[in-house]
Amino acid sequence: MQPLKRMLWPQLARGLFGKPVTDPAPLVPDGVVQALRDRLEESAQARLGRSLSIRQVDCGSCNGCELEINALQNVVYDLERFGLRFVASPRHADVLLVTGPLTRNMQEALLRTRDCTPEPCFIVAAGDCAVDGGVFRGSYAVLGGIGEAVPVDLVIPGCPPTPAQLLEGLLALLEAQVPAKPRQAGAG
Amino acid sequence: MSLPDLLRRGSPQDCRPVPRFLLTRPQWGALAEDLAREDSTDLLGLWADPGMVHAALWAEGAPHLVSCPAPDGRYPALSPARPGAVRLERMIHDLWGHVAEGAVDLRPWLDHGRWPSIAPLSTRPGPAPYPVPQPVFLAVEGEGVHQIPVGPVHAGIIEPGHFRFHVQGETVARLEERLGYLHKGHIGLMLGKPVRVAAKFGARLSGDSTVAHAWAFSMAVEQALEVQPSPRAAALRGVMAELERLHNHLNDWGFVCNDAAFAFPHARAGALREAVLRACAAAFGHRLMMDRVVPGGVTDDLTPAGAAAILAALEVVEAAIPALVSIYEGHASLQDRVVGTGIVAPALVARFAAGGHVGRASGRGFDARAAAPYAPYDTVPPVVPVLTQGDVDARVRIRIAELGEAIRLVRALLAALPEGELQRALPQRAGEGIGMVEGFRGDCLHWVALDDGGLVRAAFPRDPSWLQWPLLEAAIEGNIVADFPLCNKSFNCSYSGVDL
Numbered sequence: 001m002q003p004l005k006r007m008l009w010p011q012l013a014r015g016l017f018g019k020p021v022t023d024p025a026p027l028v029p030d031g032v033v034q035a036l037r038d039r040l041e042e043s044a045q046a047r048l049g050r051s052l053s054i055r056q057v058d059c060g061s062c063n064g065c066e067l068e069i070n071a072l073q074n075v076v077y078d079l080e081r082f083g084l085r086f087v088a089s090p091r092h093a094d095v096l097l098v099t100g101p102l103t104r105n106m107q108e109a110l111l112r113t114r115d116c117t118p119e120p121c122f123i124v125a126a127g128d129c130a131v132d133g134g135v136f137r138g139s140y141a142v143l144g145g146i147g148e149a150v151p152v153d154l155v156i157p158g159c160p161p162t163p164a165q166l167l168e169g170l171l172a173l174l175e176a177q178v179p180a181k182p183r184q185a186g187a188g
Numbered sequence: 189m190s191l192p193d194l195l196r197r198g199s200p201q202d203c204r205p206v207p208r209f210l211l212t213r214p215q216w217g218a219l220a221e222d223l224a225r226e227d228s229t230d231l232l233g234l235w236a237d238p239g240m241v242h243a244a245l246w247a248e249g250a251p252h253l254v255s256c257p258a259p260d261g262r263y264p265a266l267s268p269a270r271p272g273a274v275r276l277e278r279m280i281h282d283l284w285g286h287v288a289e290g291a292v293d294l295r296p297w298l299d300h301g302r303w304p305s306i307a308p309l310s311t312r313p314g315p316a317p318y319p320v321p322q323p324v325f326l327a328v329e330g331e332g333v334h335q336i337p338v339g340p341v342h343a344g345i346i347e348p349g350h351f352r353f354h355v356q357g358e359t360v361a362r363l364e365e366r367l368g369y370l371h372k373g374h375i376g377l378m379l380g381k382p383v384r385v386a387a388k389f390g391a392r393l394s395g396d397s398t399v400a401h402a403w404a405f406s407m408a409v410e411q412a413l414e415v416q417p418s419p420r421a422a423a424l425r426g427v428m429a430e431l432e433r434l435h436n437h438l439n440d441w442g443f444v445c446n447d448a449a450f451a452f453p454h455a456r457a458g459a460l461r462e463a464v465l466r467a468c469a470a471a472f473g474h475r476l477m478m479d480r481v482v483p484g485g486v487t488d489d490l491t492p493a494g495a496a497a498i499l500a501a502l503e504v505v506e507a508a509i510p511a512l513v514s515i516y517e518g519h520a521s522l523q524d525r526v527v528g529t530g531i532v533a534p535a536l537v538a539r540f541a542a543g544g545h546v547g548r549a550s551g552r553g554f555d556a557r558a559a560a561p562y563a564p565y566d567t568v569p570p571v572v573p574v575l576t577q578g579d580v581d582a583r584v585r586i587r588i589a590e591l592g593e594a595i596r597l598v599r600a601l602l603a604a605l606p607e608g609e610l611q612r613a614l615p616q617r618a619g620e621g622i623g624m625v626e627g628f629r630g631d632c633l634h635w636v637a638l639d640d641g642g643l644v645r646a647a648f649p650r651d652p653s654w655l656q657w658p659l660l661e662a663a664i665e666g667n668i669v670a671d672f673p674l675c676n677k678s679f680n681c682s683y684s685g686v687d688l
Contacts, residue, residue: 002514002518005511006510006511006514006515007511007514007515007518008452008515008518008519011452011456011511011515012452021459056345057341057348058346058347058348058370059348060369060370060372061347061370061395061684062392062393062394062395062398062684063347063394063395063396063682063683063684064392064395064396064398064476064478065395066345066346066347066395067395067396067439067476068475069345070345070439071458071461071462071465073345073458074455074458074459074461074462075455075458075459076458076459076462077462086345088343088344089343090341100370101372103369103370103371103372104300104302104303104371105300105302105368105369105370105371106340106348106369106370107302108302109340109341109348109369113341135377135388135389135392136372136373136377136392138377139372139373139376139377140303140304140305140308140373140376141303141308141371141372141373141376142372142373159478160395160476160478162469162475
């Protein structure tokens with residue numbers, strides 16, 4: 001017989017009654033929200049409500065950004081509690097979260113992914129490379145930032161951006177969709 | 189002619205820690221024949237510069253470097269003797285334009301026909317093809333064979349690459365990988381840069397191995413310039429490299445379980461990994477410890493509270509491992525998916541000289557920390573686990589064993605952290621060197637040549653994945669398509685690392 005603490009069910013039960021390991025949500029700077037809100041149309045708010053489906057596209061990252069984006073899904077950051085979730089197809093996505101300096105070899109794949117994403121499609125450039133090519137700017141093999149191929153709605157700089165910074169950026173996108181009227185007290 | 193005889197006839201070039209032997213073309217041809225006859229010599233790497241092709245070999249417990257001039261852009265191929273050379277020869281052709289005569293495969297590799305020119309690193313880059321050529325895949329014949337194209341954009345949050353499956357029923361008859369989507373022109377960007385600037389590209393070859401690659405690049409530069417990092421810098425590098433191993437192995441272990449739809453270990457391993465990354469951020473100011481290792485030493489000392497943060501995280505991880513192992517072993521639904529899946533035969537691993545957990549799960553016990561010891565591992569040697577089953581489970585178990593070993597090494601290094609400066613000054617002069625560092629994936633090999641002003645004249649970073657990716661094709665053969673994610677995650681090869 002195994003000791004109890006090495007078995008799955010006792011651990012799961014402890015998880016049910018114990019304190020959550022999830023971090024509290026980060027505060028989103030107002031300026032970011034305001035800027036985004038201005039750019040989003042009423043129709044987008046009506047259609048999406050307070051949830052966003054995200055499709056991640058790596059366009060040349062060193063995989064550092066992917067590590068941190070993956071970390072967003074762990075139990076500590078728990079992205080889904082905010083109504084944000086990663087989806088497996090661009091056809092299900094509201095947001096393309098794009099990393100990397102946009103290599104020439106990935107340009108067509110990005111454009112095709114964009115074409116598969118229904119409107120309104122928000123494009124978030126995550127990481128210094130995605131913003132302007134980062135250290136890879138000027139190479140024969142990169143175009144130098146996601147904005148070279150598709151219009152970018154939000155940039156999240158960092159090399160790589162931490163999960164907290166990514167969460168802050170994505171939350172700002174979500175907050176910006178709530179119609180600009182006084183929020184009810186206590187509403188999350 | 190044996191390798192030692194061949195080397196004696198070559199002309200030794202100034203490279204450290206071992207000279208690079210310049211062979212004539214007939215001698216290089218003899219080397220290819222010798223490799224075909226002799227199994228004991230491993231091909232670790234193959235690369236080029238505008239006028240020459242270079243190879244790194246491993247024989248009798250030591251590295252050997254050889255070069256072959258290619259003034260007319262041709263050199264005798266090594267791929268008939270060493271299958272690991274196939275993609276490297278294709279890469280050399282795409283970047284420098286040199287043609288491997290008698291090569292097994294001459295199809296393009298990194299060049300998808302979308303760059304402004306062909307052979308961008310050669311002295312005379314040519315015009316790009318128009319229209320963009322379609323990729324050609326190896327054919328499979330048989331009744332009911334169909335193809336499944338996957339990627340470059342995948343369903344998960346992973347790097348881009350194209351997998352072409354030829355499937356008969358549920359069974360994979362052949363998988364062929366097509367990579368290169370992440371080609372950023374690493375080598376071209378490093379040329380002509382001071383070593384501190386070039387180190388940034390070393391650190392961004394593969395983000396999950398940023399410490400190992402930055403260290404291997406720094407080691408090559410330090411060898412070239414005959415600078416020894418201080419004992420403190422070496423120990424701090426060791427701490428960072430082991431923490432990197434720890435967080436990656438935790439991540440991959442969790443993901444293997446998740447790919448078998450067993451969520452608990454994934455959730456638990458993710459939380460443990462987060463604890464390690466936060467300790468890294470507290471101790472070194474960056475979660476992945478990027479740009480902390482530089483030629484000459486390290487940029488930052490451990491923060492005052494750093495050691496305590498690391499030790500606290502290690503304690504949490506260590507305490508959780510036995511329960512995770514027990515859950516991993518104790519559930520038939522999980523064991524059924526991993527045991528006997530994706531087997532790579534030891535003979536194949538040996539032929540490719542694959543390192544890391546891929547090699548060690550199939551009987552090849554090569555570990556750069558033990559095979560070519562460097563500070564600080566000369567004082568705290570690692571215990572290298574080796575298994576022979578070669579399946580997904582064996583690769584996971586190698587990683588589990590290395591988790592414990594990484595924890596032990598970090599503790600040993602922190603307990604006896606020597607005093608000393610963080611960085612030593614680098615002279616600005618010419619030199620050439622190689623560095624090999626064991627990352628979590630395997631041996632990261634960097635070669636660098638500096639010009640008279642101390643700027644990078646030529647460089648090549650060889651990620652361990654070069655020699656592991658082809659084995660994934662072998663691992664999945666005869667398995668079902670649904671087991672591909674398990675096999676892929678148990679390897680976890682780097683896309684960015686080989687796309688350069």
